[in-house]
Amino acid sequence: MAAEIIVNGIILSGMPIGEADKRVVILTKEMGRMSAFVRGAKRMTSPLGARTRTFAFGQFTLSPGRNAYTVARAEISEYFEDIVKDVEKTAYGCYFLELAQDFARENTDESELTELVYRTLKALSDERIAHQLTRRVFELKLLQMNGLSPDLSVCCVCRKPLVEGRFKPSLMQAVCTDCEPEDKGFYLSRSALYAYNFIRTTRLQSLYTFAVRDDVLSQLSYVSDRILMHVWDREPESRKMLEVLIN
Numbered sequence: 001m002a003a004e005i006i007v008n009g010i011i012l013s014g015m016p017i018g019e020a021d022k023r024v025v026i027l028t029k030e031m032g033r034m035s036a037f038v039r040g041a042k043r044m045t046s047p048l049g050a051r052t053r054t055f056a057f058g059q060f061t062l063s064p065g066r067n068a069y070t071v072a073r074a075e076i077s078e079y080f081e082d083i084v085k086d087v088e089k090t091a092y093g094c095y096f097l098e099l100a101q102d103f104a105r106e107n108t109d110e111s112e113l114t115e116l117v118y119r120t121l122k123a124l125s126d127e128r129i130a131h132q133l134t135r136r137v138f139e140l141k142l143l144q145m146n147g148l149s150p151d152l153s154v155c156c157v158c159r160k161p162l163v164e165g166r167f168k169p170s171l172m173q174a175v176c177t178d179c180e181p182e183d184k185g186f187y188l189s190r191s192a193l194y195a196y197n198f199i200r201t202t203r204l205q206s207l208y209t210f211a212v213r214d215d216v217l218s219q220l221s222y223v224s225d226r227i228l229m230h231v232w233d234r235e236p237e238s239r240k241m242l243e244v245l246i247n
């Protein structure tokens with residue numbers, strides 16, 4: 001019999017299987033996205049049921065079977081209780097986890113993505129940070145990590161550093177106000193461009209260390225939405241639910 005493996009990560013989702021079992025998807029630092037069965041998860045006496053619920057973060061010991069892994073043990077360091085107990089935070093959190101599940105690769109080191117998700121859920125728990133800002137920072141960082149966020153640091157026409165300008169969704173680029181004096185494209189202020197570039201280039205440890213005014217947040221939101229629409233072939237269900245809840 002193959003040896004057990006130990007992985008560190010977070011439960012992204014769970015689905016009941018039959019009367020008592022469930023199947024979970026785990027984002028792991030060591031091996032990326034994995035799925036595993038939890039035997040007897042729905043029995044009241046099963047300690048593994050709670051330890052493998054969505055948002056549980058910790059260390060999982062998995063036994064390899066013929067076709068699939070089974071969770072043998074779980075040591076949870078963070079349940080994100082405050083997210084689970086709050087409807088709005090849960091809606092944001094489920095959206096983040098669905099995006100992570102879509103972008104996570106299998107059989108690959110995903111320690112950076114795992115850290116991004118962990119830090120994002122910590123930011124969602126932090127009452128000092130606006131949830132919408134957390135959402136936009138997460139989206140834009142995830143896009144950048146996957147090579148999908150356009151470089152808006154220079155004007156796409158004159159190549160000079162862009163201080164303020166206009167975003168062109170059809171080109172996924174931005175142009176400076178000298179090259180585009182007319183009112184074409186979506187206006188991006190100095191602060192919005194600074195925030196956008198900061199999110200793209202900063203390390204994960206510093207990602208949730210700033211606040212922005214509402215007008216800057218709405219500019220970041222516009223850009224993030226346009227890039228995501230460009231990338232997606234379908235809008236995630238959790239995003240539709242989140243939009244219903246917050247609008």
Ligand SMILES: [Zn+2]
Nearest residue numbers: 155158176179
């Ligand atoms: Zn220019």
